[in-house]
Amino acid sequence: MKNLIYLLILISFISCQQKLELGKNNRIVEIETEFGSMKVKLYDQTPKHRDNFLKLAYADYFNGTLFHRVIDGFMIQGGDPDSKGAKAGQRLGEGGPGYQIDAEFRPELFHKKGVIAAAREGDDVNPEKKSAGSQFYLAQGTVYTKGALDTLVMNINGKLKSKIFNRKQKENAEAIMKFQAEGEIEKMTELVDKIQSQVDSLYEISKKSLSDEQIKAYTSVGGIPHLDGNYTVFGELIEGIEIIDSIAKVEKDDFDRPLKDISMKIKILQ
Numbered sequence: 001m002k003n004l005i006y007l008l009i010l011i012s013f014i015s016c017q018q019k020l021e022l023g024k025n026n027r028i029v030e031i032e033t034e035f036g037s038m039k040v041k042l043y044d045q046t047p048k049h050r051d052n053f054l055k056l057a058y059a060d061y062f063n064g065t066l067f068h069r070v071i072d073g074f075m076i077q078g079g080d081p082d083s084k085g086a087k088a089g090q091r092l093g094e095g096g097p098g099y100q101i102d103a104e105f106r107p108e109l110f111h112k113k114g115v116i117a118a119a120r121e122g123d124d125v126n127p128e129k130k131s132a133g134s135q136f137y138l139a140q141g142t143v144y145t146k147g148a149l150d151t152l153v154m155n156i157n158g159k160l161k162s163k164i165f166n167r168k169q170k171e172n173a174e175a176i177m178k179f180q181a182e183g184e185i186e187k188m189t190e191l192v193d194k195i196q197s198q199v200d201s202l203y204e205i206s207k208k209s210l211s212d213e214q215i216k217a218y219t220s221v222g223g224i225p226h227l228d229g230n231y232t233v234f235g236e237l238i239e240g241i242e243i244i245d246s247i248a249k250v251e252k253d254d255f256d257r258p259l260k261d262i263s264m265k266i267k268i269l270q
Contacts, residue, residue, distance in 0.1 A: 026041070026270070029054070029266055030266065037239075037240055038243050062078075063265045064084045065078055065081060066262055069256045070247055072140070073142050074224065075141070081134065096132050098133065100131060101132075101133065109233040111228055111233060112141075112218065113141050113241065115233045116136055116139075117137055117139060118136055119135040120231060129231070138237070139233075140224075142223075143222035146219055149218055149225065157203075161199065164199050168202075
C-alpha cells in the first residue's frame with residue numbers, strides 16, 4: 001500500500017511537470033475575455049517573466065481577475081488578484097503574489113502595439129525597475145510620424161540629461177557651496193567642469209536611440225516608445241490584437257477602471 005501511494009504521488013508530480021514544463025521554448029497562452037480571445041507568445045529571451053507567467057496561469061491565478069485600468073491610446077492593465085470580486089468603484093492596482101521579478105530588458109524587445117509587459121512600482125521606491133509579480137499590461141499606444149518620433153526621443157533625452165545633471169549637482173552641492181563661501185572660484189570652476197564632464201559621459205552611455213526596427217514599428221502599427229528600457233516586455237500577441245482597441249474604448253471611472261467589469265481567463269495552449 002505504501003509503495004502504491006508513493007507511485008501515485010510520483011505520477012501526479014510528473015503529470016504536473018509535463019503540464020507546466022517551465023523552461024520550454026515557444027510557449028503560447030490564451031487570454032479569454034467577453035470581447036474575444038487573444039493568443040500570446042511568451043518570449044524565450046525573458047525566461048524569468050515567461051516562467052512566472054506560466055506558473056501563475058497553471059495555478060489559475062489570473063482567472064476571474066479584471067482589466068482594472070484601461071487608457072485608450074496607451075494600454076490595458078490586469079493581473080491584480082484583489083480585483084477578483086472587487087466592489088464597483090474600488091481602487092485597484094496594488095495586489096500581487098508578494099514578490100517581484102528582476103528586470104529583463106532586451107533592446108530587441110520593445111513596446112510596439114500588442115506586446116505584453118510587466119507593470120511595476122515607480123523608480124523612487126524601485127530603482128532597479130523590478131517587475132510586479134503578476135500585474136501586466138498589453139500595449140496599445142499610438143502611431144507616430146517620423147518627425148513626431150524624433151521629437152519624442154529628443155525630449156526624452158533632454159529630460160534624461162537634466163536628471164543626470166541634477167543628481168551630480170546634488171552630490172557635489174556641499175563642496176560647491178564651500179568653495180563659493182571661501183572665495184575659491186578657481187576650485188569651484190574646476191569642480192563644475194568636472195561635473196559637466198561626468199554628466200556628458202553618463203549621458204552618452206544612457207541616452208535613448210531607436211533602431212530601424214523600432215522606427216518601422218512605431219510609424220506603422222504604433223506603440224509606446226517612451227516605456228522602452230523601463231518596463232520588461234516579455235511577449236506579444238499573435239492573434240486578437242484588435243481586442244485591445246475594443247477594451248481600451250469602454251467607459252471608465254476617474255481612476256480608469258471600466259464601469260462594467262471585464263474579467264479574464266488565462267490558459268496555457270502549448
